[in-house]
Every structure is written in C-alpha cells, then in structure tokens.
C-alpha cells in the first residue's frame with residue numbers, strides 16, 4: 626500500500642519508516658517538509674503524495690511544555706490532525722492516528738483502561754490528543770486510533786535513555802514509584818501499526834508492550850541491564866518530583882481489540898527495554 630508517514634524523523638515515525646519499508650511503499654514527511662498546522666501545506670502534501678493510507682505520527686510531545694504553550698500544542702495535536710483527517714476523506718485514504726494513555730485521568734485502578742472508556746484528560750497535552758481523537762472519529766472513511774504509552778526507542782529523548790545517562794553520572798537516583806503504566810518500544814509499536822494497516826482493522830486499539838510497571842521498576846530494570854546494583858535507585862512519590870503537567874497515577878492500557886483482530890502478542894516490556902539498551906551499548910543507535 627502507498628502510505629504517507631507523518632513525523633517520519635521522530636521516535637515512532639522513524640521506527641515505522643524502518644519496520645514497514647519492506648511491505649509497503651512509504652513516503653515520509655516531517656516538519657521541514659510540511660507544517661501540518663497549515664491547511665495549504667497539508668493540501669499540497671496530499672496532492673504531491675496521493676497516499677492510500679496515512680500513519681500520523683507527527684505530534685507535539687512535550688507534555689510539560691504543553692502547559693505553557695497550549696495554543697501551539699493544540700494546533701499540532703488537534704488542528705493538524707483535523708486537517709489530515711479531512712484531506713484523507715477528500716481523497717478516500719485511510720488514517721491511523723497515534724494517541725496516548727494521557728487521554729485518561731489515571732484514577733481508574735490497577736487494571737487500567739480498556740479501549741471504550743471515557744476520555745478525561747488531566748493535563749493539556751492529554752486534552753490536545755483527545756481533540757485529535759475526536760477529529761478522527763468524525764471521518765467518513767476508514768480510521769484507526771492507536772493509543773500507546775511510555776514510548777521509548779531510537780529517538781532524541783526517552784526515559785530509559787535518561788536513566789542510563791543519569792546512572793553513569795551520579796551514584797544515587799530517586800525515581801517515582803506511584804505512577805504505573807506500560808512501557809512501549811517504538812519498533813514493537815511500529816509492527817502493530819503494520820499489522821493494523823495490512824489487516825484493514827477499524828476503530829480504537831491499545832498497543833503497548835506486554836506487562837506493566839512503575840517508573841521506579843523501569844529505572845531498576847535499566848540499572849540491572851547496566852549491571853548496576855539496583856539499591857542505587859530509591860523510590861519516591863510523584864509529589865517529590867513536581868512537574869508542570871499533572872501525570873495520571875495509573876494509565877495502564879488494557880488491550881482487547883488487538884486480540885480480537887488476531888494481532889500477534891507484543892513482547893514483554895523487560896525484553897523490549899533490554900533490546901533498546903543493547904542498541905545504545907552497541908554504538909549503532911541513530912540518537913545516542
């Protein structure tokens with residue numbers, strides 16, 4: 626299929642460009658190629674590339690920055706998604722929109738959220754992504770909303786990479802132990818996106834690595850992989866690490882619809898983190 630991948634230089638977009646290259650005809654675009662908040666740029670992009678399907682990875686992903694720059698964040702996550710959805714409808718293309726666990730309030734208990742639960746974001750980033758979801762749901766043509774969480778992979782910034790760097794600089798770290806979610810390797814998510822597009826599935830999906838943990842558990846896993854004694858990492862509460870944007874306490878994404886669609890099981894998060902740390906240590910990562 627002829628697929629347009631937006632945000633192709635980002636962490637997920639670049640993984641999609643690699644993982645789907647052998648099965649689809651891909652065109653990647655990033656901010657330098659088209660600013661998706663401008664309707665004329667989006668229109669020209671669709672005329673130029675004429676895709677059958679769009680995997681929309683471009684986004685404003687600075688969660689704390691969205692609190693101080695709400696208009697820009699809303700333009701990228703809300704308006705740009707609406708423009709992309711409208712152009713898809715105009716030319717009869719399908720759309721896959723990547724969304725987030727942050728559309729939920731995090732007060733749902735340890736089991737987490739299934740696909741049909743009500744959106745109720747507690748920070749501005751979550752609100753902008755929820756607006757994007759609403760725009761996609763209004764489409765006449767085929768659409769997929771794929772929510773993911775705690776994404777890491779060969780990108781500029783991510784949590785395992787930050788912990789690895791900090792552990793090499795300082796002997797002791799305090800990490801938040803009262804927030805729970807599902808770490809997700811961008812490569813494994815890209816494989817799920819490939820499956821969903823090829824199987825022409827429709828609707829809302831939750832795609833993460835298998836299992837769940839706290840940020841503290843994830844940091845200790847990184848330490849163990851670096852052969853650093855886990856006692857170097859101490860647990861703390863989110864209240865000891867204040868951030869501009871509130872974080873949901875439990876944003877575990879439960880998946881039912883991927884199983885119904887017969888999507889292969891996702892690897893456990895520990896295996897996915899080990900694979901990423903090995904990539905960093907091999908010196909082969911695009912972003913060290």
Ligand SMILES: NC(=O)c1ccc[n+]([C@@H]2O[C@H](COP(=O)([O-])OP(=O)(O)OC[C@H]3O[C@@H](n4cnc5c(N)ncnc54)[C@H](OP(=O)(O)O)[C@@H]3O)[C@@H](O)[C@H]2O)c1
Pocket residue numbers: 631632633634635636637638655656657659660661662681682683684685686701705723724725726754773774775776777780
């Ligand atoms: N990262 C996470 O932990 C996480 C968790 C859950 C869900 N998600 C979702 O997963 C998706 C991919 O995230 P990611 O971490 O791969 O994002 P990322 O690395 O920040 O990449 C986003 C890309 O979008 C581009 N972009 C920004 N504004 C644009 C605009 N106006 N027009 C065109 N392109 C623009 C960025 O370009 P520049 O770099 O030049 O600005 C960047 O290349 C997003 O939808 C995000 O909301 C992420």
